[in-house]
Amino acid sequence: MLAVEKNRILTQVSPGTPMGEYLRRYWHPIAGASEFDDKTIKAVRLLGEDLVLYKDLNGTYGLVDRQCAHRRADLSYGFVEQTGIRCNYHGWRYDEKGACVEQPYEDTVRPDLREKRRCSIKAYSVKECAGLLFAYLGPQPAPELPVWEPFTWQNGFREIVVSEVPCNWFQCQENSCDPVHFEWMHDNWSLRLKGTNGPYAAKHLALKFEEFDHGFVYKRIREGGSEKDPYWTTGRVCLWPNAFYLGGHFEWRVPIDDENTLSIAWFFMRVPQGREPFVQPSVPTWFSPIRDQNGRWISTHVMNQDFVAWVGQGRIADRSKETLASSDGGIVMVRKRFFDDIDSMHQGNDVKGTIRSADAARCVELPYFQKLLMRDGLRLEDYSKYPLLEQRLSGFVHLAGQPSAIRAAFVEAFGLRGTHYEPG
Numbered sequence: 149m150l151a152v153e154k155n156r157i158l159t160q161v162s163p164g165t166p167m168g169e170y171l172r173r174y175w176h177p178i179a180g181a182s183e184f185d186d187k188t189i190k191a192v193r194l195l196g197e198d199l200v201l202y203k204d205l206n207g208t209y210g211l212v213d214r215q216c217a218h219r220r221a222d223l224s225y226g227f228v229e230q231t232g233i234r235c236n237y238h239g240w241r242y243d244e245k246g247a248c249v250e251q252p253y254e255d256t257v258r259p260d261l262r263e264k265r266r267c268s269i270k271a272y273s274v275k276e277c278a279g280l281l282f283a284y285l286g287p288q289p290a291p292e293l294p295v296w297e298p299f300t301w302q303n304g305f306r307e308i309v310v311s312e313v314p315c316n317w318f319q320c321q322e323n324s325c326d327p328v329h330f331e332w333m334h335d336n337w338s339l340r341l342k343g344t345n346g347p348y349a350a351k352h353l354a355l356k357f358e359e360f361d362h363g364f365v366y367k368r369i370r371e372g373g374s375e376k377d378p379y380w381t382t383g384r385v386c387l388w389p390n391a392f393y394l395g396g397h398f399e400w401r402v403p404i405d406d407e408n409t410l411s412i413a414w415f416f417m418r419v420p421q422g423r424e425p426f427v428q429p430s431v432p433t434w435f436s437p438i439r440d441q442n443g444r445w446i447s448t449h450v451m452n453q454d455f456v457a458w459v460g461q462g463r464i465a466d467r468s469k470e471t472l473a474s475s476d477g478g479i480v481m482v483r484k485r486f487f488d489d490i491d492s493m494h495q496g497n498d499v500k501g502t503i504r505s506a507d508a509a510r511c512v513e514l515p516y517f518q519k520l521l522m523r524d525g526l527r528l529e530d531y532s533k534y535p536l537l538e539q540r541l542s543g544f545v546h547l548a549g550q551p552s553a554i555r556a557a558f559v560e561a562f563g564l565r566g567t568h569y570e571p572g
């Protein structure tokens with residue numbers, strides 16, 4: 149249980165709020181670069197701010213205020229030029245730093261006043277990495293953008309999946325440090341959704357949570373497992389401050405505002421041995437729906453099941469009414485670290501996990517027990533020894549609605565046509 153005021157601190161993300169200021173000190177993925185293959189401008193809302201993400205004809209990305217400085221027209225209806233974005237109302241043009249570099253009528257009739265008229269709109273930094281576009285909305289100097297080790301892996305099929313989840317970001321992130329839900333939500337509930345009544349999945353017998361520079365690791369022993377299990381020796385990562393890392397994929401929970409979250413996930417599947425070299429020209433991005441035709445939440449896929457839990461907790465979970473138990477040890481640690489680190493930020497310190505050296509940011513390792521499989525690959529016939537990896541060969545289990553063209557590209561990359569994974 150948490151006092152109402154403390155819940156407010158965890159959940160409010162607009163400028164000037166403690167958590168809003170805290171989260172602005174990290175880079176956040178906000179889109180797939182491939183979204184800009186067939187468009188140049190995207191309206192985005194991020195941490196309670198209305199912005200426009202664009203790619204100009206030089207290929208430079210900009211993230212600027214949604215509203216034009218002149219008379220406040222919506223720049224997401226503007227158009228890009230060789231450099232920058234132009235307002236569609238009277239043609240004022242801005243560069244990626246937010247500087248208004250052209251005011252067509254004024255520049256024609258009063259070129260002498262050009263300097264005097266200088267104005268700007270707010271603008272934030274954007275960087276592309278591993279097919280994702282990351283934004284930084286915090287104070288300068290910006291920290292380095294961490295290049296997580298999986299972003300450097302070769303010969304993999306990567307894809308980016310985006311969904312909008314209508315609830316606060318923090319209940320989404322608490323899910324990253326919540327091992328017991330796997331047993332119930334993904335194992336036992338999935339079976340029942342398929343119309344069976346059992347058996348019950350292996351129970352959790354022991355849990356352990358440990359902090360490290362870039363988050364928390366949770367460790368578990370389930371019935372049939374032991375302390376020698378990689379789930380206990382290595383564990384899995386609740387990645388600071390708003391992501392989940394499971395080896396083959398990342399899930400970020402990026403606050404749109406206090407009541408909405410952008411779920412943005414990045415997936416990597418190493419092609420089987422013998423299918424190398426495999427190089428993707430660009431990382432495909434697709435949008436996953438979260439409601440079915442009856443307006444109910446989709447529950448057929450793993451992350452969709454998580455979404456059901458998150459939105460079910462309410463638009464902003466009321467933590468003054470919860471009943472925490474021993475399965476919530478990780479959640480308690482995560483909340484405490486946020487409160488402590490917000491205090492530390494107010495004293496002028498860097499926030500947890502900040503990387504200031506370009507060298508250190510070049511390849512940041514995270515705990516994962518199947519790294520070698522990702523690096524060296526497996527023979528197709530050996531996938532059956534790794535049920536979680538093998539599952540992926542028959543279809544995309546994480547989110548609903550994978551476009552058939554992406555499945556086809558995956559089947560081709562993996563050489564699955566005509567196998568029992570893709571008999572057709």
Ligand code: FES
Nearest residue numbers: 216218219235238
């Ligand atoms: S409102 Fe944008 S140029 Fe006038």
Ligand SMILES: [Fe+2]
Nearest residue numbers: 329334450454
């Ligand atoms: Fe889950």
